[in-house]
Amino acid sequence: MANVNRSARKRVRQAQKRRLRNKSYKSFVKTLTKKFRAETDPEKKKELLSLLYAALDKGVSKGIFHRNTAARRKRKAALLLRRSLEG
Numbered sequence: 891m892a893n894v895n896r897s898a899r900k901r902v903r904q905a906q907k908r909r910l911r912n913k914s915y916k917s918f919v920k921t922l923t924k925k926f927r928a929e930t931d932p933e934k935k936k937e938l939l940s941l942l943y944a945a946l947d948k949g950v951s952k953g954i955f956h957r958n959t960a961a962r963r964k965r966k967a968a969l970l971l972r973r974s975l976e977g
Contacts, residue, residue: 912954919945919955926967932975939971 922945926938946960 915949915952915954919949923963923967927970930974935971935974939967942967 919942922938922942926935926942929935929938943964946955946964949955950957950960
């Protein structure tokens with residue numbers, strides 16, 4: 891690291907900690923999405939959709955996802971559920 895003041899070093903440490911936390915949460919949401927897409931049982935798929943919605947909303951409130959990104963992913967998941975129930 892460059893020769894910077896203490897507060898800048900602290901901000902670097904905080905940013906690194908937050909980046910790792912956000913990366914972990916995004917990975918969790920991606921895994922949940924993959925499980926949702928792979929599920930064939932309609933009841934389990936509805937449960938997973940509910941969990942996915944909750945995880946995305948929590949991510950938005952924590953500042954991990956932009957609200958439009960979460961809305962887009964929720965819409966896409968709902969569309970996939972609807973299509974799987976129809977056909």
